[in-house]
Amino acid sequence: MPVQSERQNNFFNVCKDCKDSCCRNARPPINSKRKKIIETYLKKHKIPIKNPFVQASYVFLREDAEGYCIFYDKTTMKCLVHPVKPETCVAGPVTFDINMPHQKIGWFLKKEKICALAGMLYKNEGNLEKHLTSAKKEILNLLHGLNSEDLSAILKIEEPETFKIDEDKIDDNVANKLNIKRKQSCKTSSVSLEKRI
Numbered sequence: 001m002p003v004q005s006e007r008q009n010n011f012f013n014v015c016k017d018c019k020d021s022c023c024r025n026a027r028p029p030i031n032s033k034r035k036k037i038i039e040t041y042l043k044k045h046k047i048p049i050k051n052p053f054v055q056a057s058y059v060f061l062r063e064d065a066e067g068y069c070i071f072y073d074k075t076t077m078k079c080l081v082h083p084v085k086p087e088t089c090v091a092g093p094v095t096f097d098i099n100m101p102h103q104k105i106g107w108f109l110k111k112e113k114i115c116a117l118a119g120m121l122y123k124n125e126g127n128l129e130k131h132l133t134s135a136k137k138e139i140l141n142l143l144h145g146l147n148s149e150d151l152s153a154i155l156k157i158e159e160p161e162t163f164k165i166d167e168d169k170i171d172d173n174v175a176n177k178l179n180i181k182r183k184q185s186c187k188t189s190s191v192s193l194e195k196r197i
């Protein structure tokens with residue numbers, strides 16, 4: 001299993017001052033491989049959180065009454081499963097969408113007005129490139145482990161206040177999963193590659 005430093009830089013110094021929290025109303029998707037990794041981590045570290053997964057239109061992490069992820073520690077403001085957290089948590093503030101007619105996966109960055117980390121990354125080309133490379137790897141790992149139904153449900157989630165920074169052709173694994181649902185699940189994007197922070 002990759003160690004924390006191989007999955008994501010430590011951005012806590014930027015994120016700790018944020019007025020909002022990405023860990024609220026986040027509902028990060030979980031594929032079967034990540035589910036097992038998190039379960040093993042909880043057991044090994046004796047973290048007493050039962051039934052952390054919700055099976056709805058796709059599998060995601062349970063939330064508390066205030067909408068915070070069940071793994072968010074409100075005292076430390078840190079993630080209880082940081083080394084093994086879900087792929088979208090590592091990839092943030094990079095998000096994705098799939099344009100089925102064009103067989104492309106688009107990579108989006110949150111606008112600085114809603115994410116200080118995004119602004120910090122955008123202003124440093126080297127940091128953004130490094131993080132985008134890592135985010136793409138994480139998201140593709142997530143997608144490859146999802147079933148068609150979960151993937152189709154996830155693609156219906158809107159990601160407002162983002163702008164497109166890159167796109168790639170989708171690989172066969174993802175294309176095959178979406179093939180049977182191509183007509184009803186496609187969500188196109190008209191976002192351009194221009195700066196929109």
Ligand code: SF4
Nearest residue numbers: 023069071072079089
């Ligand atoms: S898994 Fe961790 S980083 Fe992801 S939403 Fe939950 S608390 Fe936040």
